[in-house]
Structure formats: structure tokens, C-alpha cells
Amino acid sequence: MPPPTQQEVFNLVRETVISSLTNFIRNRMGVEPNFQILDLIIPTERRIRSVVGGMETSLGTTLWEPLAKNLASLNxxxxxxxxxxxxxxxxxxxxxxxxxxxxxxxxxxxxxxxxxxxxxxxxxxxxxxxxxxxxxxxxxxxxxxxxxxxxxxxxxxxxxxxxxxxxxxxxxxxxxxxxxxxxxxxxxxxxxxxxxxxxxxxxxxxxxxxxxxxxxxxxxxxxxxxxxxxxxxxxxxGIDNTYQIILDAFNDISSTGDLEDIIQGIFYGER
Structure with a gap:
């Protein structure tokens, strides 16, 4: 089969990033991190750090693995x-x-x-x-x-x-x-x-x-x-410079705000 087009790769990356990060955040909803003394001074910042740290740690299984499999399947x-x-x-x-x-x-x-x-x-x-x-x-x-x-x-x-x-x-x-x-x-x-x-x-x-x-x-x-x-x-x-397409998809998600509501919900509570 022929390799996918750049637009097909962009659409797939965008969908995978949104789906993967949304699932991760939903699974974190309601999970309270263990108490640390800084919770008494900067509770919001501590909560954000806990979620972001968990996301960074699990990025391989949360995002890179499904993205690679989806791209490979397309190819x-x-x-x-x-x-x-x-x-x-x-x-x-x-x-x-x-x-x-x-x-x-x-x-x-x-x-x-x-x-x-x-x-x-x-x-x-x-x-x-x-x-x-x-x-x-x-x-x-x-x-x-x-x-x-x-x-x-x-x-x-x-x-x-x-x-x-x-x-x-x-x-x-x-x-x-x-x-x-x-x-x-x-x-x-x-x-x-x-x-x-x-x-x-x-x-x-x-x-x-x-x-x-x-x-x-x-x-x-x-x-x-x-x-x-x-x-x-x-x-x-199967196409050249795929990482740039991945970056473009991330930037597009940021500019459109497609993840904004769920991110706001877990970091700051429902608006």
C-alpha cells in the first residue's frame, strides 16, 4: 500500500494526541496526591505539578506508543x-x-x-x-x-x-x-x-x-x-519529516483550545 499523505498523518496525530491526553486526564480525575507540606501554601501549583509530572512519566505508554502504532498501521x-x-x-x-x-x-x-x-x-x-x-x-x-x-x-x-x-x-x-x-x-x-x-x-x-x-x-x-x-x-x-507534522499538530491543538476545558477541569476545578 502507498504511504499516507501529510494531511492524513497530521489528522491522525492530532486525533491521537487529543484522545491519549484526554484519557490520561480523565483517569486522573478525583485522584488526590499524597499530602505534602507545600499543599498548605501553594495547593493549586502542587496539584498541577502532580498531574504534569505523572503525564511526563507516562508519556511513553500514554502517547508515544499509541501514536507509533497508529502511524505504522496507516503505513x-x-x-x-x-x-x-x-x-x-x-x-x-x-x-x-x-x-x-x-x-x-x-x-x-x-x-x-x-x-x-x-x-x-x-x-x-x-x-x-x-x-x-x-x-x-x-x-x-x-x-x-x-x-x-x-x-x-x-x-x-x-x-x-x-x-x-x-x-x-x-x-x-x-x-x-x-x-x-x-x-x-x-x-x-x-x-x-x-x-x-x-x-x-x-x-x-x-x-x-x-x-x-x-x-x-x-x-x-x-x-x-x-x-x-x-x-x-x-x-x-513512511513519509519524511514526520516529527514536524507532530509538532504542527501539537501547535494546532494549542491554538484551537481543544483540550482547554478538560485541562482546566483537572488543574483548577470545573469552571
Whole structure:
């Protein structure tokens, strides 16, 4: 199917943003934050901070995840809603391989790039064609897949992350990518997979994200294991500069005031 038009993407983004934020705010209605002493001095501001903080924390599942799935669906991707399962008892050779890959990357051995790590895991899992693993269970906490897309017999795994990473955050991201490959190929050794950690926008403007983020993103490999802004959004939508369309939709919602009533209601009470 042909990629969507810019207007179709704009309309879908606008609808998704309004729907997602409205649902989040409605679910927060009537929820009282725990008391803090500042409630006695600035209760309204404290309430606003509580709601906004919760929205910021949950932005991945509240907005980015449904937006990515909606755009991908418009562009002909199959949306997989199943969980990526892991072997209940991880085979020793596969577990050891993943650990060796982690150590190789941590030692800054140039051999252990993204392509090598992927190919090595898939190679080890070819043994499971003849000796399949029969017992799988839900992936451990922190290693699940937020967005699973499929197109042209390739499975794509994504997880959206905060654009302000903490110390150790990129190491966890790298481990997450390797574990996704090990889970998938242990169950589907003849399949094809491609995994990325996603940073939905670049907070540094025109400055390269990887030069400004903590540790330059290491040990995660830019482009091949981590995508920023339009690398992800253009992939989902199939058209160029999708992030600008997302910004345009946000600005349009702000100018028309389509969310004003529900925002006023939760921040300041019904008018």
C-alpha cells in the first residue's frame, strides 16, 4: 500500500494526541496526591505539578506508543499485540553468548558492533530448529517490548525512552536489545528481527543528540541500536519529516483550545 499523505498523518496525530491526553486526564480525575507540606501554601501549583509530572512519566505508554502504532498501521505495518516471550529456562549456551557480547561491548572491542551482536545471537539460536525450546513465559520485568511491528516478514521491536537518560541507562538499553534478540530467535530461529531503542524527540534542537546525551549513548550503538526523532517517526509513517507534522499538530491543538476545558477541569476545578 502507498504511504499516507501529510494531511492524513497530521489528522491522525492530532486525533491521537487529543484522545491519549484526554484519557490520561480523565483517569486522573478525583485522584488526590499524597499530602505534602507545600499543599498548605501553594495547593493549586502542587496539584498541577502532580498531574504534569505523572503525564511526563507516562508519556511513553500514554502517547508515544499509541501514536507509533497508529502511524505504522496507516503505513501498512501489522501491529503485534502479543508479548515477546522468553525461555522459561534460558539455555546455557545462549545465556553465555549474551553475556560475552555484553562484556565485549563494555570492553570497547570494535568487533562487537550491532550487526555482530545480532548475527551471533541468531547463529547460536539455529540449534533450536532441530531442538526447539517448548517452555516460554512472559519476559522479565524491564525487558518487554512496547511496540512490536511486522512488515515484509521482518519483526521490529521498539521501546520509547526518556530523552534525558540517567547514569547506567544506556547500558540497560543495550542489554534490552540483546535480550529481545535472544528471546525472539530462541523461539523463532528462522525468523528475522530488528530492534531499536527510541528517543521520540531531540531536546538539543539542531545539535546531534548523541554528542550531547550522557556518555554519548555508550554502549548503545547510535542508528543501529538507537533511533532519535525522525529516524523512528519517518519509519512508522513512511513519509519524511514526520516529527514536524507532530509538532504542527501539537501547535494546532494549542491554538484551537481543544483540550482547554478538560485541562482546566483537572488543574483548577470545573469552571
Amino acid at each position: 501498512g505495518f501489522e501491529i503485534i499485540e502479543d508479548n515477546l516471550l522468553s525461555p522459561t529456562n534460558m539455555p546455557g549456551n545462549l545465556q553465555n553468548t549474551v553475556q560475552l557480547l555484553v562484556e565485549g561491548r563494555n570492553n570497547r572491542n570494535q568487533l562487537y558492533n550491532a550487526e555482530y551482536c545480532h548475527d551471533r545471537i541468531k547463529e547460536v539460536c539455529q540449534n533450536f530448529i532441530i531442538n526447539p525450546i517448548n517452555d516460554f513465559s512472559r519476559a522479565p520485568r524491564g525487558f518487554g517490548v512496547d511496540i512490536w511491528l511486522r512488515k515484509d516478514n521482518v519483526n521490529y521491536f521498539f521501546d520509547t525512552k526518556t530523552v534525558q537518560a540517567n547514569v547506567g541507562g544506556y547500558s540497560r538499553c543495550f542489554n534490552q536489545v540483546l535480550n529481545w534478540y535472544s528471546y525472539f530467535y530462541s523461539r523463532y530461529p528462522e525468523g528475522n528481527a530488528s530492534a531499536r531503542i527510541v528517543f521520540p524527540y531531540n531536546p538539543y534542537g539542531n545539535v546531534n543528540f548523541w554528542t550531547r546525551t550522557i556518555g554519548r549513548g555508550w554502549p548503545l550503538e547510535p542508528d543501529n541500536e538507537g533511533w532519535v526523532e525522525n529516524q523512528f517517526w519517518d519509519f512508522c509513517s
